[in-house]
Amino acid sequence: MHKVNISIQFLFRVLILLPALLLSIAARADLFGDDDVLWKSGINLYIKYDKQDSSAGGKTLPNQHPVTIDGQQITAALKGIEFWTKKGFFSRESEVNTVFTASQAQLLGTYLATGLNKAKPGQDIVFALASIKSGGLFKEKYFMAGRAFYQDNRLNIIIGDYDRPTDKGLEAATGATGTTEVQYFFTLGRRAKASNFKKTITVGDGIDINKTGGKPRQDWLVIDVPTAATAYIARFEKKDKSDNSADIEALRAESARMDKERREMRAEMARMRKEMSASSNPGDEKKLTVEERLSELEDLHKKKLISDVEYEQKRKEILNDI
Numbered sequence: 001m002h003k004v005n006i007s008i009q010f011l012f013r014v015l016i017l018l019p020a021l022l023l024s025i026a027a028r029a030d031l032f033g034d035d036d037v038l039w040k041s042g043i044n045l046y047i048k049y050d051k052q053d054s055s056a057g058g059k060t061l062p063n064q065h066p067v068t069i070d071g072q073q074i075t076a077a078l079k080g081i082e083f084w085t086k087k088g089f090f091s092r093e094s095e096v097n098t099v100f101t102a103s104q105a106q107l108l109g110t111y112l113a114t115g116l117n118k119a120k121p122g123q124d125i126v127f128a129l130a131s132i133k134s135g136g137l138f139k140e141k142y143f144m145a146g147r148a149f150y151q152d153n154r155l156n157i158i159i160g161d162y163d164r165p166t167d168k169g170l171e172a173a174t175g176a177t178g179t180t181e182v183q184y185f186f187t188l189g190r191r192a193k194a195s196n197f198k199k200t201i202t203v204g205d206g207i208d209i210n211k212t213g214g215k216p217r218q219d220w221l222v223i224d225v226p227t228a229a230t231a232y233i234a235r236f237e238k239k240d241k242s243d244n245s246a247d248i249e250a251l252r253a254e255s256a257r258m259d260k261e262r263r264e265m266r267a268e269m270a271r272m273r274k275e276m277s278a279s280s281n282p283g284d285e286k287k288l289t290v291e292e293r294l295s296e297l298e299d300l301h302k303k304k305l306i307s308d309v310e311y312e313q314k315r316k317e318i319l320n321d322i
Contacts, residue, residue: 075109
């Protein structure tokens with residue numbers, strides 16, 4: 001009876017995990033056999049061609065594909081896209097964040113340039129990327145996904161999932177079966193409907209957001225690539241120059257401080273040489289009172305310029321002159 005219960009429990013667990021495993025295997029075969037993939041990593045991360053997404057009402061303008069855009073300019077433009085968030089729940093202060101991490105911007109810059117150069121008017125480029133961020137004591141993986149296309153002489157990026165965490169329960173259950181990677185299904189962003197990405201994008205310098213029906217969509221970025229790239233590079237160079245100026249000023253201040261210390265040290269050495277000369281010259285000693293000579297001797301002893309033996313010997317000589 002005990003063995004029968006164990007078998008039933010094992011069968012029950014297999015039946016629960018079987019759909020997820022089948023989906024994972026099917027997705028792996030579909031993704032890895034896709035000739036339209038521009039870049040992939042595992043079964044979840046990719047940049048690839050997809051059928052053009054439909055606009056609301058079904059009237060979708062063809063994309064301006066193929067188009068030639070410099071990949072480094074795309075990377076620079078994406079690095080400069082920022083949004084503001086509150087520092088804490090009860091805080092009134094805000095802090096600036098970048099939409100794309102440096103590695104995400106680099107990947108998209110490289111493969112969007114390649115993909116858009118060969119894309120057809122009826123194709124978009126969709127992507128799913130990951131980032132590693134601090135989550136308390138540990139670093140956690142988060143996903144972002146979206147689609148990109150070129151229209152009206154602008155690069156358009158619609159963000160779907162953003163900062164989507166991994167499903168720890170599913171990861172643990174799937175890992176128990178020996179499967180090394182869980183398949184996730186992402187929201188890739190749509191022309192017809194806004195996603196849950198509600199960040200307050202900083203517009204200007206070639207960065208804007210789409211307005212559908214007069215309503216702004218924070219999830220739909222519209223980018224004048226050359227303008228945005230130039231603005232980001234100029235801002236970066238200005239910051240670098242400012243940092244260098246601060247370093248130069250700090251070096252100047254340190255140099256001035258050391259010069260002052262050296263001048264004071266030279267003055268002190270000159271004064272000590274004069275005192276030593278006076279104490280070793282009997283003719284000069286007679287010009288000083290006993291009190292002055294004892295005071296000078298005491299000062300030299302405190303500064304450890306003469307030993308205890310020398311101090312006592314010289315003290316006796318001064319006192320014998322009384």
